[in-house]
Amino acid sequence: MAEQLSLDLPVRPALGRDDFFVSDANAMAVALVENWPNWSSGKLVITGPAGSGKTHLVHVWANQSGGAILDATDLESADIPSLASGPVAVENVQAIAENGPAQDALFHLHNLTLAEGNTLLLTGTQDPKHWGLTLPDLKSRMQGTMTATLSDPDDMLLSVLLAKLFNDRQLVPTPDTIPFLVKQIDRSYAAARALVEDLDRASLSEKKPITRAFASRFLRKQTS
Structure with missing residues (x-):
């Protein structure tokens, strides 16, 4: 049987509910997202490091609620009354720390959405008190919102995360590769994402399949 090699294919992240693995690191956030009609005060903040699954959960919520999604940096030009007419999610709120109009x-989106009886989901990489918001009324409302935190991955979640990242790139490592990698890398979403990207690039360059031996050799080169 011919060896399967990686191809330079587009990355298509899987964002369905069935693609989101639940562990102790994210169980509370998942439960709250799935219980969105009963949020306290009609709103929720999800925080966590880059790559922890915030956007994935936002899409899960949007599929369940029919909500709209936009990045906080697009707020300045958004049609606020139209957005507030239904559930809405705003991602990366910390990105507008220096943007007064946004x-x-x-x-206004916060107040109008809740006044219309709709739900509001917000995300950021840190707790809202560290978002650097300068508008006092907005700052107090964000800090008063129920918050769910996505923690660094445990071993089980890290294994599933690596499998998902490989699958997003249409790569199939040998079965012993992921257990090996889990023991080698930092317990962080960023480290997992960077490693899979680097292995994909190296596999394509060398025209080699991703095996335990290939991964081991790659990691030795990285630390030598």
Whole structure:
């Protein structure tokens, strides 16, 4: 049987609910997202490091609620009344820390969405008190929102995360590769994402399949 080699194919992240693995690191956030009609005060903040699954959970929520999704940096030009007419998610709120007009827009979106009886989901890489917001009324409303935190991955979640990242790139490592990698890399989403990207690039360059031996050799080169 011919060896399967990686191809330079587009990365298509799987964002369905069935693609999101639940562990102790994210169980509370998943439970809250799935119980979205009963959020306290109609809103929720999800925080966690880059790559922890915030966007994935936002899409799960949007599929369940029919909600709209936009990045906080797009708020300044958004049609706020239209967005507030249904459930809405705003991602990367910390990105507007220096953007007064965008903060004003989020403040109005927050108030109008809740006044319309709709739900509001927000995400950021840190707790809202560290978002650097300068509009006092918005800052207090964000800090008063129920928050679910995505923690660094445990071994089980890290294994599933690596498998998903490989699958997103249409790569099939040998069965012993992922257990080996779990023991070698930092317990972080960023480290897992960077490693899979680097292995994909190296596999394509060398025209080699991703095996335990290939991964081991790659990691030795990285640390030598």
